[in-house]
Amino acid sequence: MRKPVVLITGANGEIGHGLIDHFARAGKTNIVAFDLRPLDAKLQPLVTANVAGDILDAALLQKLADEYEIREIYHLAALLSTRSEHAPELAHRVNVDGTMNLLKLAQDQSRAVQRPVLFLFPSSIAAYGLPSVEAKHQAGRVRESDWTTPTTMYGCNKLYCEQLGRYYSDHYRQLAPEAGACGLDFRAIRFPGLISALTMPSGGTSDYAPEMIHAAAQGKPYACFVPERAQIPFMAMPDGVKAILQLAAAPAARLSQRVYNIAAFSPTAGEIRDRVLAAFPDARITFSIDRPRAAIVDSWPADVDDSAARRDWSWSPDYDADRAFDEYLIPAISEHYRAFAA
Numbered sequence: 001m002r003k004p005v006v007l008i009t010g011a012n013g014e015i016g017h018g019l020i021d022h023f024a025r026a027g028k029t030n031i032v033a034f035d036l037r038p039l040d041a042k043l044q045p046l047v048t049a050n051v052a053g054d055i056l057d058a059a060l061l062q063k064l065a066d067e068y069e070i071r072e073i074y075h076l077a078a079l080l081s082t083r084s085e086h087a088p089e090l091a092h093r094v095n096v097d098g099t100m101n102l103l104k105l106a107q108d109q110s111r112a113v114q115r116p117v118l119f120l121f122p123s124s125i126a127a128y129g130l131p132s133v134e135a136k137h138q139a140g141r142v143r144e145s146d147w148t149t150p151t152t153m154y155g156c157n158k159l160y161c162e163q164l165g166r167y168y169s170d171h172y173r174q175l176a177p178e179a180g181a182c183g184l185d186f187r188a189i190r191f192p193g194l195i196s197a198l199t200m201p202s203g204g205t206s207d208y209a210p211e212m213i214h215a216a217a218q219g220k221p222y223a224c225f226v227p228e229r230a231q232i233p234f235m236a237m238p239d240g241v242k243a244i245l246q247l248a249a250a251p252a253a254r255l256s257q258r259v260y261n262i263a264a265f266s267p268t269a270g271e272i273r274d275r276v277l278a279a280f281p282d283a284r285i286t287f288s289i290d291r292p293r294a295a296i297v298d299s300w301p302a303d304v305d306d307s308a309a310r311r312d313w314s315w316s317p318d319y320d321a322d323r324a325f326d327e328y329l330i331p332a333i334s335e336h337y338r339a340f341a342a
C-alpha cells in the first residue's frame with residue numbers, strides 16, 4: 001500500500017519553512033518536501049522524504065505519484081515577480097507549466113484513490129494591476145474580482161493558475177466526464193507581501209520591507225528601491241502560515257469562492273523605515289529608486305478587502321503593524337542574528 005503523504009513544493013522557500021515547522025509541531029510528519037535544492041538541513045528531520053528536483057520534470061512527479069498516495073498538495077514553488085520580469089519565458093514555464101503538472105498530478109491521484117485531493121495555492125497581490133497611483137488610492141480596499149489586470153508576468157501567471165485551479169476542480173473534461181471523475185479541491189490565497197524574521201525572500205518586489213528590517217538588524221546600510229510614499233499590504237509570516245492552515249481546514253461547504261484576499265496591515269515604505277529606526281536607531285536607510293520595480297509596487301493595491309475570508313473561514317490576522325514589529329519581527333530578527341553571530 002502506498003503511504004499517504006502531504007506534498008510541499010518549493011519547500012525550501014519562506015512559506016515552506018514556516019509550514020513545515022508548523023506541521024512538525026502539530027505532529028504531522030508525513031510530508032514529502034520537494035524543491036530544486038536539497039531541503040534545509042534543519043528541516044530534514046521534520047519530513048518523511050526530501051526530494052531535490054524540478055516541477056517541470058514530469059517523470060519525477062510520476063515517480064512520486066507511484067510511490068506515495070498524495071492527499072494534499074501545497075504548491076509553493078514559483079519564480080517571484082522581479083525575477084520573473086528578468087526571465088519571463090522561464091517564469092511562465094515554472095509558474096504556469098509547473099502548476100499544470102501539479103494540478104494534473106492532483107487530478108490523477110484523486111481519481112486513483114476516489115477521494116478529493118486538497119490543492120493549496122499561494123496566489124498574490126500581483127494578480128492585481130492598477131493603471132496609476134491616483135487610481136490605486138481611489139480604489140481603496142480592492143475586492144477579488146476588481147482590477148485583475150496585472151502588469152507583471154508573475155501576476156499574469158498567478159491569475160491564470162487560479163483559473164486553471166478552478167477549471168480542474170469544477171470543469172475538468174466536461175465533455176468526457178467518465179474519463180475525469182474529479183476530486184480536486186483547489187483553494188488559493190492572494191498573499192500580500194510576507195515578512196519573516198527567519199528567512200529572506202529572493203526575487204520579489206515586496207522584498208524592500210524584509211530587506212530593510214534584516215539589514216538594520218545586521219548593522220548594514222540599506223537603500224530602499226521604492227519611494228517613501230509607496231504602499232502595499234504586508235503580513236507577518238506566522239499569519240501567512242496560519243491563513244494557509246485555516247483555509248486548508250475549512251469545510252468545503254463554507255467556501256463561497258476558490259480565491260481569497262487576506263490583509264493585515266498596509267504601511268508605506270516611509271512608515272516601515274520609521275518603525276525600523278525606532279527599533280534600531282543607528283540603522284542607515286536611504287531611498288534610491290529603481291523605477292521599474294517601484295512602478296510594479298505602484299500597480300499593486302494599497303490595501304485589499306478580505307471580508308470574504310473573514311466571513312467564510314473566520315480569517316483574522318493575529319499581527320497588526322504594532323504587534324508584527326514589536327512582538328514578532330524586531331525581537332525574533334534580533335535574536336536570529338545574535339544566534340547567527342554567536
Ligand code: SER
Nearest residue numbers: 080081124204205206
Ligand atoms: N512577494 C511577491 C513578490 O514580490 C508578491 O507576491 O513578488
